[in-house]
Amino acid sequence: MRGAVLYGPRDIRFEERDAPRITQPTDAVVRLSATSVCGSDLWPYRGIQAVSEPTPMGHEYCGIVEDVGRAVTKIKPGQFVIGSFFASDNTCPNCQFGYQSSCQHREFVGGAQAPMLRVPLAEGTLVATSDVPSKDLIPSFQAVSDVMGTGWFAADAANVKQGSTVVVVGDGAVGLLAVLSAKQMGAERIIAMSRHESRQKIAREFGATDIVAERGDAGVARVMELTRGVGAHSVLECVGTQESMTQAIRCTRRGGYVSYVGVPHGVDLKGEELFYAHVHLHGGPAPVRRFLPKLIDLVWSGNINPGKVFDLTLPLDQVAEGYRAMDERRAIKTLLRP
Numbered sequence: 572m573r574g575a576v577l578y579g580p581r582d583i584r585f586e587e588r589d590a591p592r593i594t595q596p597t598d599a600v601v602r603l604s605a606t607s608v609c610g611s612d613l614w615p616y617r618g619i620q621a622v623s624e625p626t627p628m629g630h631e632y633c634g635i636v637e638d639v640g641r642a643v644t645k646i647k648p649g650q651f652v653i654g655s656f657f658a659s660d661n662t663c664p665n666c667q668f669g670y671q672s673s674c675q676h677r678e679f680v681g682g683a684q685a686p687m688l689r690v691p692l693a694e695g696t697l698v699a700t701s702d703v704p705s706k707d708l709i710p711s712f713q714a715v716s717d718v719m720g721t722g723w724f725a726a727d728a729a730n731v732k733q734g735s736t737v738v739v740v741g742d743g744a745v746g747l748l749a750v751l752s753a754k755q756m757g758a759e760r761i762i763a764m765s766r767h768e769s770r771q772k773i774a775r776e777f778g779a780t781d782i783v784a785e786r787g788d789a790g791v792a793r794v795m796e797l798t799r800g801v802g803a804h805s806v807l808e809c810v811g812t813q814e815s816m817t818q819a820i821r822c823t824r825r826g827g828y829v830s831y832v833g834v835p836h837g838v839d840l841k842g843e844e845l846f847y848a849h850v851h852l853h854g855g856p857a858p859v860r861r862f863l864p865k866l867i868d869l870v871w872s873g874n875i876n877p878g879k880v881f882d883l884t885l886p887l888d889q890v891a892e893g894y895r896a897m898d899e900r901r902a903i904k905t906l907l908r909p
C-alpha cells in the first residue's frame with residue numbers, strides 16, 4: 572500500500588509502505604474510511620520539531636475493522652470504528668480515572684495517512700458504532716477521532732457550565748470545535764479570538780457570540796472590556812505558543828479556569844505571574860477516548876456536525892497538497908480519502 576511519509580521540512584512523500592498486519596494478539600487492522608492532516612502534523616512538517624528518520628504520518632482515523640488479533644473479542648471485523656491518537660487499554664488506573672491519553676500502556680498510533688492502519692490495544696482503544704454510517708457522516712466521525720475530542724476536552728477541562736462566559740484562544744480546527752463544545756455545554760457567552768473572516772464565520776455558526784480580532788495585550792484588553800473588567804470564567808487555549816498561553820491566563824477571571832490543549836512549543840510560565848493570576852490550569856493531550864461514546868452519539872443524532880471544519884477534501888495521493896494548503900493557511904483542515 573502507499574502512505575504519507577515525512578522525510579524532512581516540507582518534504583512529504585506518498586510512497587510504498589508495508590501494509591500493516593496483526594503483530595500482537597490485542598491488535599486490530601482497520602481499513603480507513605477517511606484520514607486527515609492535524610495541526611500538530613505541521614510542527615514536524617515545518618521543521619520546528621525535528622524528524623530523525625523518514626516517518627509515516629497521520630494519527631486521525633475511522634474505518635472498517637479488517638482483522639483482529641486472537642485476544643480481541645469485543646471488536647469484530649466489519650464494524651465501523653473510531654479511535655484516538657494514543658492507544659489505551661482503558662482498564663489501568665489512569666484510564667479508569669478518565670486519562671486514557673496517559674494510559675500506563677499507551678502507544679502512539681502513527682501512520683494513519685494510509686489506506687490501512689494497525690491499532691494496538693484494540694479493545695480499549697476503538698469504539699464501534701451501532702451501524703456502518705452513511706458517507707455524509709464520515710467527516711464528522713473523522714473529526715471526533717482527534718480535533719472534536721480535543722476541543723471537547725478543552726471545554727471540559729476549563730469547567731464550562733450552563734451560563735458560563737468562555738473565551739477561546741485559537742481559530743484552528745480545535746479552537747473552532749472548542750467553541751462548538753462550549754456551546755453544547757451550555758455556555759451563554761462565547762468570545763472567539765480570530766483574525767480570519769472565514770474562520771470567524773464558522774465560529775459564529777458553532778455558537779460564538781463575540782469575535783475579538785486583536786491579539787496579545789490588545790486582545791486581553793478587549794476581553795476585559797467585554798467582561799466589565801472581570802475576565803472570563805473559562806478560557807480555552809488551543810494553540811500552544813507563549814503568546815496564546817499568556818493571553819489565555821490574562822483573560823481569565825480570578826478563580827477561573829484555563830485549559831490548554833495545543834502542544835506547547837517554547838512556552839515558559841512565570842511563577843510569580845501565575846501565583847497572582849489566581850487561576851486553575853488544566854491541560855495536556857486530550858483523553859479523547861473518554862469522550863468517544865458521547866461524541867459518537869451527538870454526531871449520530873445530528874446534534875453536532877464537526878466535519879464542517881474540513882474545508883478541503885483531497886484523494887489520499889494528494890496528501891502533499893493537503894499539508895501545503897494548511898501550511899499556507901489556504902485550508903483550515905484537510906480531509907483525505909483513501
Ligand SMILES: [Zn+2]
Binds near residue numbers: 660661662667671677
Ligand atoms: Zn490504561
